[in-house]
């Protein structure tokens with residue numbers, strides 16, 4: 001066992017899913033051609049002024065409530081000043097003193113244990129633009145650089161945890177929990193690979209049992225929860241080695257290289273920034289009334305943790321199925337809608353987490369954007385119950401439903417995939433199987449009753465799965481007796 | 482000189498309505514005037530003759546059709562060159578913005594366009610409105626029409642001089658520490674700084690965001706009220722603009738100030754104020770008393786800290802507001818920069834003048850880690866004290882009066898080598914911006930042929946009281962009828 005323990009705190013930057021930017025009315029649509037979503041305000045033209053987007057505040061309050069934070073009735077914006085070409089005003093409007101929310105917590109599950117991670121603060125700020133460099137991958141050494149301001153002014157919410165995580169695994173679980181929460185609140189799509197959720201880790205080590213915190217380093221450039229865990233693991237190993245070798249840890253920012261699995265020093269001390277924060281004089285203090293908070297509270301509905309509990313208790317379905325359902329945007333609503341029409345929660349859950357999720361994941365779709373409707377899914381389940389199609393056929397039918405948006409009945413009719421309920425037709429098939437399989441037939445007649453399973457399988461094959469197995473079994477027994 | 486050139490807008494409006502003169506004739510007349518005196522006065526950075534002619538024609542068509550025209554329709558106006566005008570050069574009199582074409586109009590410009598005023602051009606200022614003489618303009622110095630050896634004041638020197646020299650009927654300026662009132666005083670015109678938040682700042686190129694305010698410079702108090710009617714009001718594009726009802730300011734011009742309580746700020750009537758100025762102010766106070774006002778002296782002890790605090794807060798905000806001139810998106814870029822830093826350093830070194838650099842450095846310093854509390858935070862606390870001093874005084878008085886400037890216009894070059902003495906010329910105007918209250922300056926006498934200005938300060942959002950007082954005084958005196966002989 002190591003004689004050191006690690007202490008981890010995380011800063012999460014979440015891009016909020018508002019339609020317009022935080023201080024102007026430009027669209028936040030991702031992936032447009034460069035410098036399409038821009039205006040005088042978000043390009044920092046002389047004379048422009050910011051106007052705070054109310055929706056952004058609402059999303060942050062929603063999150064703050066879900067994370068049990070205290071929401072400040074009075075908070076202020078500040079200018080964080082530094083020169084960089086992706087920052088049109090050469091300062092970022094952020095919050096420094098008096099942030100929007102403080103003192104919250106979230107519960108995470110790691111290896112069956114529940115841990116409470118405290119939230120230090122939540123604040124709002126604007127995103128910067130994007131640089132494209134010619135001749136190098138950074139500004140140093142490039143022949144020229146281009147700047148795209150589409151992302152400039154996209155609202156960011158920063159969630160800062162307390163240093164409450166003891167292991168990289170906990171850090172990973174924390175990010176997953178926050179991501180699920182943001183998604184279920186509909187405030188952020190939380191895609192780390194696309195940068196809509198970004199995460200920096202602050203990590204230090206100390207001798208086991210020591211109460212004082214060691215010098216921390218900040219680990220950047222992780223774009224998945226796995227990378228976060230790997231980066232923290234690597235950084236902890238580096239720190240332990242350094243301390244054991246008698247070196248001192250210096251407070252610095254370190255860059256994680258996914259290829260080497262190592263962290264490297266990003267900024268030397270002399271480049272340490274003095275951001276010269278001061279209150280943003282172009283914005284008035286943000287006042288949040290109790291009434292507004294109550295109104296937002298009403299609109300939040302159930303949080304993921306509450307929902308998991310309810311689904312397990314009320315519907316008796318498996319926790320892992322609930323988690324899969326909640327991970328996919330809109331699927332919980334779909335699930336509940338289907339249950340209202342059809343009942344049988346576990347059967348609905350099986351279909352949603354099985355074939356349907358597989359299809360959606362492969363096509364990178366959300367269920368609400370797919371062609372499947374609650375009514376058509378329920379229609380298909382009813383066909384199975386009536387015996388019109390087998391479960392096996394249904395797995396093909398559902399893919400066609402997702403592809404075309406047609407009902408199961410239409411698809412079955414078109415493909416002739418209905419089950420054979422005409423006994424005469426079935427008996428014909430059975431007689432054919434008996435004729436072609438004399439050995440198993442003899443075995444059965446000699447008392448090896450188990451060989452009937454083989455014969456049923458053969459009948460199913462001949463009927464291309466359109467027969468009902470129990471009916472086949474019954475009719476076979478009759479024919480063989 | 483054609484007598485139309487010296488008339489205020491409300492008189493010209495009558496003549497336009499009676500078809501005694503057309504807007505096109507008026508416009509032609511003013512541009513002829515510009516041609517004959519502009520080489521001496523140098524009030525304009527850019528002239529907008531084509532726009533003006535087009536606009537005047539449109540107004541004349543309206544009149545000929547018998548349509549009603551608004552009070553400023555067809556009236557030539559000068560616009561300070563820190564107000565963004567779409568597609569028309571807006572330079573802030575800085576080399577760094579020498580060729581900047583804004584993609585949008587300031588809210589006040591939209592309002593001026595909607596009001597149908599005829600734009601003569603963009604007026605010269607101290608670079609980024611930092612200065613008290615227009616000598617800090619990155620292009621050239623504007624001259625005081627009363628004496629071309631002296632400065633017109635600043636930073637709205639061009640806006641004051643163009644009205645005094647009859648190159649425009651009226652103009653818009655901006656006031657951060659006295660930049661409307663002090664040049665109005667130096668040039669013998671009326672200048673009003675509205676309450677902070679009364680006029681939208683959207684499109685006013687920021688110097689110090691918490692102090693800047695746009696306001697009128699005019700030939701008389703009535704014109705100031707008329708222009709205020711057009712530019713005042715809440716703007717959703719400016720979060721700091723106030724959602725407060727805007728009265729009809731011309732209604733305040735009753736001429737009746739009986740029993741009005743006036744406080745004379747004793748701290749601005751002592752040391753550092755020229756005797757000639759003091760005498761003129763005392764005479765003005767006597768006149769106000771004769772008109773029925775009740776006069777008392779009031780002391781504002783926090784005023785002595787206003788100037789030093791201003792020179793912390795204003796540069797702090799300026800250092801941040803001017804960061805965006807980084808040669809990335811617009812403005813001057815040094816030829817052939819070697820790398821990013823040399824682009825930043827050289828472009829800003831070449832683009833900004835010495836006073837702007839001085840203030841950026843001061844502002845950067847006072848916001849730096851370890852100095853913030855001692856300077857910026859402390860200055861903000863003193864600012865609160867200044868506000869409280871005003872609140873106390875306004876519990877007792879309807880308006881306060883003082884000189885606008887400690888002296889009349891000084892000689893060009895006299896103070897350029899001594900920034901502190903230059904800064905002192907705003908000692909009476911700065912407390913007003915620190916408190917966010919409105920104040921007006923109007924002519925109240927002469928010394929050596931140079932105008933003296935009386936400053937009248939009012940409660941927050943009570944521009945009516947200062948307009949009322951100023952109007953009563955103006956009606957009882959002849960100072961504003963004086964015109965420089967160019």
Ligand SMILES: [Zn+2]
Pocket residue numbers: 021024025026037038039040041042043153
């Ligand atoms: Zn924009």
